[in-house]
Amino acid sequence: MSIQILLTNTEQGLIYSLVALGLYISYRTLDIADLTTDGSFTLGIACSAILTSLGHPVLGLAAALIAGALAGGVTAVLQTKLGVQPILAGIITMTGLYSINLMIMGKSNLTLLRVDTLFRWADGLMPYGTLVLALVFAVVCAVLLVLFLRTQLGLSLRATGDNRDMVAASSINPAFTTTVGLCIANALIAVSGGLLAQQQGYGDLTLGTGMVVIGLASLVIGEVLVGRGGIVRGVVGALIGSIIYRVLTGIALTSNLGASNLKLVSAVIVAAAISWPAVRDKILFYKKRKEADKEC
Amino acid sequence: MLTLTNVSKTFNPGTVNEKKALENLSLHLEPGDFVTIIGGNGAGKSTLFNAIAGSFFVDRGRILLDGDDMTFRPEYKRSRYVGRLFQDPLKGTAPHMTIEENMALAYLRTAKASSAFSTITKKDRDYFAQRLAALGLGLEDRLKQPVGLLSGGQRQALTLLMATLVTPKLLLLDEHTAALDPGTAEKVLELTRKIVSENKITCLMITHNISSALELGNRTIMMDGGKIVLDISGEERAHTTVDGLLEKFRTKTNKVLDNDRILLSE
Incomplete structure (x- = not known):
């Protein structure tokens, strides 16, 4: 793999790390498997691509942020106020967003070749501008997230995912904290999509497919490397995991594994990592039984 | 009442x-x-x-x-x-959050002039340690430990303290x-x-x-x-x-x- 490809993958890894940070909030902190992710990532692409093509890249990102938060809000209202199961709430929003994203972009892909993007501006400013800008976005979001999770609202949000029994009995409104969490998570995810569209120079509505699994795979890779426990560790893990996942993608693309098999690999990683505790318990149980059999 | x-x-x-x-x-x-x-x-x-x-x-x-x-x-x-304690000692505290964070949840929310974005200050921490010390369980030295590590009795005592931290x-x-x-x-x-x-x-x-x-x-x-x-x-x-x-x-x-x-x- 050439240095150039490694560089591109690292840039993308930093951009995708916002998805992992979003899932750190919804999946790890709130304990909700939020399938809005696929839709809100694409929503970010659509908002950012259309506004960038009209000459407003910054506005594009701002629109992605707001639209992503709104998408998270819709999912939150469905599950907290209207009694829709969390998984289904995400699927409903994601499905609805499919049409909305097409409406925003007008067609399913849009190239941004002759327009200004934030990354082109950064490249004009300094060498490795794209990498620096992606790094700035990832680090700023990560730091803000850590600081937020330590505030009173952040603590309430973590408690909501950690012990639902406790929450209502401690004057925290779980509907409110869930809504705040899902809005922030999907805002981050949409910004990630928005940045990606500008970095790649095109927006494509199929890019969001399977994003929740990709994000979780990144999160899991990060957890394996830096361990779990503590917010700082979780957030750093999300960042590192995303970069490694993208570099692995790059290797897969240049080898003959083929890009189309990559989603299968992600699915296997996520399934294996999440089922690991259950598998481990089963193995321990059989070991115990075998020993007990021997003793008789 | x-x-x-x-x-x-x-x-x-x-x-x-x-x-x-x-x-x-x-x-x-x-x-x-x-x-x-x-x-x-x-x-x-x-x-x-x-x-x-x-x-x-x-x-x-x-x-x-x-x-x-x-x-x-x-x-x-x-x-x-209304403060409330249940029979199950696991119900009243968040296991993956530290003792200090659990107490902050109970305290910051009701403390005067606290905003959604207030954080745990040195003063809060001292106050938590002082209140924990009164339990006589040695928890005041374990502020940064996750509550999940405590025994059932310690967790119930902590829950009691949290429920009454603000009377x-x-x-x-x-x-x-x-x-x-x-x-x-x-x-x-x-x-x-x-x-x-x-x-x-x-x-x-x-x-x-x-x-x-x-x-x-x-x-x-x-x-x-x-x-x-x-x-x-x-x-x-x-x-x-x-x-x-x-x-x-x-x-x-x-x-x-x-x-x-x-x-x-x-």
């Missing part, structure tokens, strides 16, 4: 599983009252707590706390004034020592007595231990079939023995207090 007027709650109305959990129940507590509640399984003790705390809304009746009508207020709003108008204790071993239960009960009397908290406590029901507090209520069947305080209570109370239950309800735990704990 707390006034319940003709409160009724029926579960699964109109079905074969219909259960009248509370029937026209009225209860009035003076400030500083410490009331112990006893009764068999299904007597409506926990339902009464759920009604007061707002886990559900009652079908009929009114619930007033310190003059405020709480009847239709959601649980999370009532819990600003609540009313404290509900639902058999909060029943899941602990006898030694730990005694210790948590002693802490309860200390914290409640020091802060003059109005308190309702469900217990299956009839001797501690008579020993703790200033008033004892007995429930059966969603109603209060016996309510004793003052002189009358002072002269009541465990056997006497069981006898009163038999005459009032025409049945024996049919609970193993009660019989065993005599």
Whole structure:
């Protein structure tokens, strides 16, 4: 793999790390498997691509942020106020967003070749501008997230995912904290999509497919490397995991594994990592039984 | 302090599983009252707590706390004034958050002039350590440890401290020592007595231990079939023995207090 490809993958890894940070909030902190992710990532692409093509890249990102938060809000209202199961709430929003994203972009892909993007501006400013800008976005979001999770609202949000029994009995409104969490998570995810569209120079509505699994795979890779426990560790893990996942993608693309098999690999990683505790318990149980059999 | 007027709650109305959990129940507590509640399984003790705390809304009746009508207020709003402990020590704390963060949840929310974005300050931390030290469990040196590492008794003591960190108008204790071993239960009960009397908290406590029901507090209520069947305080209570109370239950309800735990704990 050439240095150039490694560089591109690292840039993308930093951009995708916002998805992992979003899932750190919804999946790890709130304990909700939020399938809005696929839709809100694409929503970010659509908002950012259309506004960038009209000459407003910054506005594009701002629109992605707001639209992503709104998408998270819709999912939150469905599950907290209207009694829709969390998984289904995400699927409903994601499905609805499919049409909305097409409406925003007008067609399913849009190239941004002759327009200004934030990354082109950064490249004009300094060498490795794209990498620096992606790094700035990832680090700023990560730091803000850590600081937020330590505030009173952040603590309430973590408690909501950690012990639902406790929450209502401690004057925290779980509907409110869930809504705040899902809005922030999907805002981050949409910004990630928005940045990606500008970095790649095109927006494509199929890019969001399977994003929740990709994000979780990144999160899991990060957890394996830096361990779990503590917010700082979780957030750093999300960042590192995303970069490694993208570099692995790059290797897969240049080898003959083929890009189309990559989603299968992600699915296997996520399934294996999440089922690991259950598998481990089963193995321990059989070991115990075998020993007990021997003793008789 | 707390006034319940003709409160009724029926579960699964109109079905074969219909259960009248509370029937026209009225209860009035003076400030500083410490009331112990006893009764068999299904007597409506926990339902009464759920009604007061707002886990559900009652079908009929009114619930007033310190003059405020709480009847239709959601649980999370009532819990600003109502502290609650459950039998299960795991219910009251967040296991993956540190002791300090758990206490901050209980404290920052109700502390004056706190915004959604306030964080734990040095001053808060010192205050938490000081309050923890009063428990005498050595938890003040473990502020940064996740609560999941604590034993059941330590977690229940911490929950008690959190519920009273900002003095609540009313404290509900639902058999909060029943899941602990006898030694730990005694210790948590002693802490309860200390914290409640020091802060003059109005308190309702469900217990299956009839001797501690008579020993703790200033008033004892007995429930059966969603109603209060016996309510004793003052002189009358002072002269009541465990056997006497069981006898009163038999005459009032025409049945024996049919609970193993009660019989065993005599």
